[in-house]
Amino acid sequence: MSGIARDLISLGVLHETQTVHGQGRPSILLDLHPEGAFFVGISLLEDPAPMVLSDFNGNIVARRTMPLSRDPEVIADLISEALPKLLAERKDAAQKLYGLGVALSGFVDERQASCVQSTLLGWQDVPLANIIRQKSGIDTFIENDAKAVAVSEKLFGNARDIRNFSVVSFDDGIGCAHFIGGKLYRGNHGGAGEIAHCTIEPGGSPCRCGKRGCLDTVASLKAIKEMAKAEGLSCHSMNDLETEASLGNAAAIRVLHRAGNALGLAIAHLIQFNDPGMILITHVEGRFDGLFGTVMRQSVEANVLPRYAGQTPIRTQRVDGDLWARGAASIAAHNFLIGPTPN
Structure with missing residues (x-):
């Protein structure tokens, strides 16, 4: 092990961090060298699309x-044009670039190569990774946005020491992904974790996926704002809606109860299915310290078996706008470190 460690240190992959004194000889802790490798991450969930350069420790x-763009060829051209400018901002990044990741909304195949379907982009069976690889010359991997965030949390975030956990991303849409036995679980076709399109209100509002009553139509940030508007409320954010509810506005209370109950029910199902060690809810906008979060937690506890009640930590994390691009870079890092995710 010492010989292998020395080789990795000399290659710049590992570096010594601190000396730990105890019984016997002191131990020297090792960690990934932040400048040992770089990865590019791109998010296709926003316009303009953010592109980041990440080091080996997940720092942007x-x-x-x-x-x-919705045209895969145009996307590949834009990436190829922007890459030299991005890499020029960091010395040696071009020589140590080991992969490129792309996060998008939709289903991605088990090889992280093709977008099977994306309603947001209007795609079906698009081999995006290969198109980008041919034009950029860089190993490229694509992934669903929620799964990319889960990989980021496992490699660099709150879930590094947790083998079984689920990430729920709360935004205009709701995403979900699972790590089981320390590995990202993608299912046989890459579609595992899509709670956004689980039917939560049978016969409910139509969803962009073509079904009715999906979780996305009730509990997503976009759905909450639409329900508030339908109630005649002039609330432009979750903060506005929570404020109205705290003042006793019955319509605001009704909207938050409906959404919180729905999200809590879906999370209760996750707990029943997988018995995870943690549920992590990430959100760019929104609040989980008011009525919405309270109702969500009450709904979780009311809809799991009594023996599971209170056993699964549910953490919420306010994240910045780099969330998906950082997750995309983590997909490239994950493939470099571990290789392709098995089914």
């Missing part, structure tokens, strides 16, 4: 943006 060291 450079940023750029590019126009968002």
